[in-house]
Amino acid sequence: MKQLIRRFRALALLGIQALILQPIKRLRNLKVSGEARFLEAYTPDRLLPLTVEERRRRDRFNACINCGLCDVSCDLLASVRRSRLPSLSSVAVGYGRSMTEYPFARLSLEELSSCDDCLRCEAACPRGVPLKEMIDDLLAHATRLDKAGFGMKRLSAGSGGALELPEKRPLAAAGMEKSE
Amino acid sequence: MMTTSSDVLVVGGGMAGAVAALAAATRGRSVTLLRKAPGATALASGAIDLAPMGEQRHVTSVAVASATAGWLEAVASRSPSHPYCAVGPRGLALIGDAADMILGRLADAGLPHAPFDAKGRGHLVVDLTGKVRRVASAQASQKLEETEPGKRRIGVVRFRRHLSLDTGLTLAGLRAVFANVVPVEVDWPDEADGAFLLPVEIGRRLDDPRGRSALFKLLRTAVAGKRLTHLVLPPIAGLEHVSEVMRAVSDVTGTKAVETLGGEASLPGHRLDRALSRALEAAGVRLETNAHGASDGKLKRFPGAIVLASGRFIGGGLERRDRLRETIFDLPVDDGARPIKDEPLDVLTSRRGLGAHRVFRAGIRIDENLRPLDVGGKPFREGLFAAGSVIGGHDPQADFSGMGVAILTGYLAGLRAAEWKRS
Numbered sequence: 001m002k003q004l005i006r007r008f009r010a011l012a013l014l015g016i017q018a019l020i021l022q023p024i025k026r027l028r029n030l031k032v033s034g035e036a037r038f039l040e041a042y043t044p045d046r047l048l049p050l051t052v053e054e055r056r057r058r059d060r061f062n063a064c065i066n067c068g069l070c071d072v073s074c075d076l077l078a079s080v081r082r083s084r085l086p087s088l089s090s091v092a093v094g095y096g097r098s099m100t101e102y103p104f105a106r107l108s109l110e111e112l113s114s115c116d117d118c119l120r121c122e123a124a125c126p127r128g129v130p131l132k133e134m135i136d137d138l139l140a141h142a143t144r145l146d147k148a149g150f151g152m153k154r155l156s157a158g159s160g161g162a163l164e165l166p167e168k169r170p171l172a173a174a175g176m177e178k179s180e
Numbered sequence: 181m182m183t184t185s186s187d188v189l190v191v192g193g194g195m196a197g198a199v200a201a202l203a204a205a206t207r208g209r210s211v212t213l214l215r216k217a218p219g220a221t222a223l224a225s226g227a228i229d230l231a232p233m234g235e236q237r238h239v240t241s242v243a244v245a246s247a248t249a250g251w252l253e254a255v256a257s258r259s260p261s262h263p264y265c266a267v268g269p270r271g272l273a274l275i276g277d278a279a280d281m282i283l284g285r286l287a288d289a290g291l292p293h294a295p296f297d298a299k300g301r302g303h304l305v306v307d308l309t310g311k312v313r314r315v316a317s318a319q320a321s322q323k324l325e326e327t328e329p330g331k332r333r334i335g336v337v338r339f340r341r342h343l344s345l346d347t348g349l350t351l352a353g354l355r356a357v358f359a360n361v362v363p364v365e366v367d368w369p370d371e372a373d374g375a376f377l378l379p380v381e382i383g384r385r386l387d388d389p390r391g392r393s394a395l396f397k398l399l400r401t402a403v404a405g406k407r408l409t410h411l412v413l414p415p416i417a418g419l420e421h422v423s424e425v426m427r428a429v430s431d432v433t434g435t436k437a438v439e440t441l442g443g444e445a446s447l448p449g450h451r452l453d454r455a456l457s458r459a460l461e462a463a464g465v466r467l468e469t470n471a472h473g474a475s476d477g478k479l480k481r482f483p484g485a486i487v488l489a490s491g492r493f494i495g496g497g498l499e500r501r502d503r504l505r506e507t508i509f510d511l512p513v514d515d516g517a518r519p520i521k522d523e524p525l526d527v528l529t530s531r532r533g534l535g536a537h538r539v540f541r542a543g544i545r546i547d548e549n550l551r552p553l554d555v556g557g558k559p560f561r562e563g564l565f566a567a568g569s570v571i572g573g574h575d576p577q578a579d580f581s582g583m584g585v586a587i588l589t590g591y592l593a594g595l596r597a598a599e600w601k602r603s
Contacts, residue, residue, distance in 0.1 A: 065494065068445035069218050072380045082376035123470045126217045126494050 043148045046100045048141055061134045063127040064092035070121035070131060080111040088121055092129055095138055103150075106142035109135055186212040186466065188597045190487045191479070191508065192497065193467070194221035196568025196586035196593075197489035198456040199282050203594025204487070205463045206281070213460060214471040214479075218453050219495035220569070221586075225307065225441035226415070226448030228283075228293065228317035230275070230584030231255040233302050255581060261516025261541075261573030263585045268548045271592050275584065278591030282459075283317060289462065291455035292320040292423060306412060308443040310353015316584070318441070319448055321417055321426045325436040327409060335364040335408040335435065337399070342368075343375045345382075345414045350440055354412065362406060366398040379447040383419035392425065396432045403433045411435040415442040419451060479508065485597035488544075488552065489567040489590060497570035498542060500525075506544055506570065512555045515541040516573025519555075534578075543572025550593040563600050567593035 029037070038049045050058070071077060071087040085091070085108040095105035112135060121131045188204045190197045193215030201213045231254070256264040256272060264272050279296040286293055294303040294317050302314035304324040312324070336351040354361045369377055369385070377385075385391040403411065411429065417439050418425035429437040442448035460467055479486075490497030490508060499507050503522035506513055513520050515538040520528065528539035544552045544566060551559040552566045567589040569576050576582025 067223055067494070068378065069222060071378055071445065072450055077378075078381065082373035086376045087378060124217050126219050126496065128217075128496075 039148065043145070043150050046103060046145055046150050048099065048144055048148075054137075057130075057133065057137065058096075060128070060130055061092060061096040061137075064089065064096055064125075064129050065127055066093045067126065069124045069126060070129075073120040073124040075118075075120075076112065076115055079114075084108055085111040088131065091138070092131065092134065096129075096134060099141065102138055102142045103145055105138045106146075109139055109142075186210045186484060188212070188485045188487065188594075189214065189479075189482050190465075190489060190594075190597075192219070192487075192489035192491055192495060192568065192570075193456070193460075193469075194219045194489065194491055194495060194568060194586065195224075195282075195452075195456065195583060196491075196570075196590035197487065198460055199278065199587055199590030200487040200489055200565075200567050200594035200597065201460055201465045202281065202285055202463050203278075203591050204485075204598040205465055207595065207598035209598045210466075211464075212466040212468060215467060215469045216471055216496060217469075218450075219491050221456070222449045222453035223446055223494070224449040224452055224583070225443070225446060226319045226322050226439075226452065227305055227315045227441050228279070228296070228583045228587070229580040230298055230316045232580040233314040233316070255579065259516070259574070259579070262579070262581070263546070263571050263574055263589055264581070266546055266548065266571070266573065267550065267589065267592055271548065272588070274591060275588045278587045279317065281591065282587055285459040285463070286452075286455050289455040289458035290420070290423075291451055293317045294320055294323040305441055306350065306354065306438065307441040308347075308350055308414070310350040310356070312354070312357050319422070319439075319451065321422050321439045322415075322441060322448065324412075324438050325410065327436075331409060332358060333360040333362070333406070333408050334358055334410040334412060335362055335403060335406060335433075336412045337364045337366065337402075337414065339369070339414070340365050340367050341370065341375050342377070344444075345379070345416065347412075347414050347440075350412060350414070362408075364399070364402045364406070364408075364411065366395070366402050368395050368398055370394070379414070379416050379442075379445055380419055380450055382416040383447045383450075386416065386418045386425050387421045392428060396428065399429070400432050403435070408433065408435045411437045413437060413439050415439050415447050419447065420454070422451060483602070485563040485565065485600040487565050487567055487590075487593045487597050488570055489593070490570050492543065492569045495569070500539075504528075504539070504542060509552070509560065509564070511544045511552050511560055513542050514545060514572055515539075536578075537575070540575045540578065541572055543570055543574075545573070546571055546589075550589060550596050563597075563602065565593040565596050565600075 035049055066089055068087065068089050071089055074088050077088065091105065091108060095101050117132060119132060125131065187209040188211045190201045190211060190213040193213055197213060201211045205211045256262055276296065276298060283293045283296055296317045297303065298316050302316050303318055304312055304326060305315050305318045305322050306312050306324055334354060336347050336354060338347045339345050351361060351363055369382065411433050413429065417429065426437050488508065492498045496507060498513065499505055504513050504520050520538065520542050525539065529537045546552055546566050547559065550565040550567065552564055554560045568586045569582060571589060574581060574585060576585065
């Protein structure tokens with residue numbers, strides 16, 4: 001008998017949650033856009049929402065097979081700090097596949113600020129990776145992450161230019177803050 | 181497309197396409213070569229392998245000479261789908277002519293090779309892991325001079341400051357084969373970011389006589405008192421002026437200097453790629469580079485003979501998106517035994533790394549006259565010939581026959597295309 005009551009109570013609670021509480025929560029959430037909720041939940045992990053078009057472009061970035069033929073074509077490479085940007089292909093290999101690495105990509109790509117868009121690197125690529133487009137795209141995303149407060153920030157002077165990432169908040173904690 | 185005025189159109193600028201274009205041009209045809217970008221040839225090690233010829237411990241034994249005799253025929257008979265077989269014995273018999281032609285043109289273009297030797301003992305080369313093997317030819321800078329084993333004393337150059345050119349493996353590998361192998365350590369390149377320089381950048385530096393002096397000074401000191409007969413360098417000895425660089429290294433150190441075969445980001449591969457371009461220009465072949473999108477309708481309407489030398493997955497001749505396809509004419513693809521269509525990749529590969537991967541043998545089928553075949557086994561189109569790795573039924577790497585197939589089929593396809601007349 002006791003067990004039956006307990007079971008009934010549990011089912012009733014579930015019913016209330018499913019039929020009343022959940023729809024109310026849904027309605028409240030409607031006011032906040034899907035993008036805002038995505039950003040809140042995933043930017044701490046340095047993930048940003050992508051449009052369908054942006055995702056399609058990533059397929060082309062991923063075509064890199066690390067053959068290094070673009071490196072041979074690039075004259076700029078001779079004048080960059082190689083400890084930061086060892087090669088052009090390292091951008092595609094190191095960052096083209098993983099968004100969570102983008103803040104680091106910024107550091108490498110700053111070395112390419114004097115690139116004059118000769119596009120010889122793209123002409124040399126057997127896989128047709130749009131390197132210029134990729135570099136612009138990585139920088140744009142790194143900037144977006146910076147703005148959201150999850151990019152790479154420089155430590156103040158005296159640290160010898162060392163860099164640090166902001167501490168990653170646990171995803172659950174980030175979610176809790178929202179509902180309070 | 182301005183190509184319509186040429187007699188022959190070659191699609192692909194790797195070894196196979198270049199040989200085809202040169203062979204057709206030699207027969208007095210006007211040739212245009214479409215090229216998207218550097219392909220697998222620009223990543224090649226520099227060795228001209230035709231088939232496996234003895235390696236490692238066997239290299240010093242006398243038995244090699246008899247063991248390697250007839251190996252070319254042996255490869256053809258072992259795997260009947262191999263292009264060596266597809267072209268028939270009369271085609272295969274022309275491999276010497278084909279190799280002599282292309283190696284001669286490369287020498288004229290400033291990249292001398294060891295004389296082509298398919299029937300004899302071949303030439304000794306060393307790869308980055310110190311493995312010693314015999315090849316039919318290689319860039320002259322890569323040929324290890326043979327001397328009496330007892331008198332051989334080999335130094336292996338190691339750039340102490342460089343991150344990727346650490347030749348510790350080469351040293352260890354060579355020690356497994358030869359008795360007297362010693363490291364020759366130099367602190368070079370000595371600038372701040374020198375550790376990151378790419379092989380090609382080092383090569384460019386050594387092309388310049390002034391750039392060489394710093395390294396040579398260090399080398400001279402490093403070899404002093406070591407009484408070396410041979411000096412093994414990583415594959416960095418000049419991008420354009422390899423002969424001068426090697427001669428200078430030999431003079432400075434009093435040794436027979438040799439480079440290892442190219443590895444990742446292969447400098448010898450770039451050298452080859454550049455020399456092929458120069459050879460094509462010298463032969464009057466019209467080069468259309470950066471010809472992405474060669475698969476459009478214009479190519480299909482070309483009235484003359486076409487040689488398809490578009491390569492495989494690096495060159496772009498084959499592509500696997502949902503299904504495996506040949507990218508220009510959508511020719512049927514198989515592995516030499518069975519058709520390949522939309523099988524998942526785990527069916528096309530083996531679990532063992534060095535196992536037989538069907539996908540690595542994928543390509544189109546040809547008849548004896550190098551004509552691509554359709555699903556019914558009939559020539560796909562009049563005036564269309566194929567060359568190089570786009571032809572299936574062989575694994576260029578595992579069979580040690582990639583360059584051999586490129587040279588032989590390129591030559592034959594070039595000749596057939598030159599002879600072809602619309603009926």
